Amino acid sequence: MPELPEVETVMRGLQPSMEGEVITRADVNRPDLRWPFPDRMADRLSGRRVLSMRRRSKYILADLDSGETLLVHLGMSGRMTVSGDPLGQFVHAHPQIAKHDHVVFHMENGARVTFNDPRRFGAMDLLDTATADSHKLLAVLGPEPLGNDFHENHLVTAFKGRKTPVKSALLDQGIIAGLGNIYVCETLFRAGISPRREVGKISAPRVAALVPIIRQVLLDAIAAGGSSLKDFRQANGELGYFQHTFDVYGREGEPCRRAGCGGTVSRITQSGRSSFYCGKCQR
């Protein structure tokens, strides 16, 4: 499910209920998600104040007053939703434990934050805040596409001489962090580049042009509250709606949206995942 825009949307939605607030109690309803939870996770969360929340790639990070940072990954089907807000800000109330509600945070302010993940590809961990960036899941990440470290030279260097298809390269979290299948497809459509194109054979100007396109695709998606296919929900339970503006993703057999193109959207499989593109205007 969640790529950078969805994780950013969830994190922003959680902030009003969690940032600066105390976790009175955490209910941990199973021993693991993708990996075992850290030792005594419920105890280490209970009574802690959340000092700040941020996003790195597809991870949500919450710095606690204990000197530890809670790391959350939503995997493919994970949701974090807020209910029980005493201000009535969140009308999506589900007071009972539903199927796949694996972790529930009870906030001192009355909010209840529920982590629900049917497929359990998600993850949670606790790390030392001071050395969080060197955590093995974070240390391997490339620059944030919306940050200053992501620029034309970075991509030109990363692509130089490599035979990887551009689809695979943009999915590589070590080259650029946070893109997933949907936004890579949409990016390549806007750039007019075929997903099969070897990165080493894309001219430097076309590589450079990817930078603002990637940023704009992500900003557009964040502004739309992310994309909801099957699973994604914002923290208040609402759908995102960027999926209504997909140019190629999920549009196999439908007409290309580029003005005057007249092509048809194709689907191919690359490294086990579907790529959608117009073979006529993406070269």
Place this chain on the structure above:
DNA sequence: AGACTCCCCTGAGGGC
């Protein structure tokens, strides 16, 4: 090093 494949897991949707 780089490029594959497989796998973790549940649920939805299509064909019959």
Place this chain on the structure above:
DNA sequence: TGCCCTCAGGGGAGTC
């Protein structure tokens, strides 16, 4: 209605 098959937004591990 039900069964079986395929597929899904991520990403780590293992292999060549």
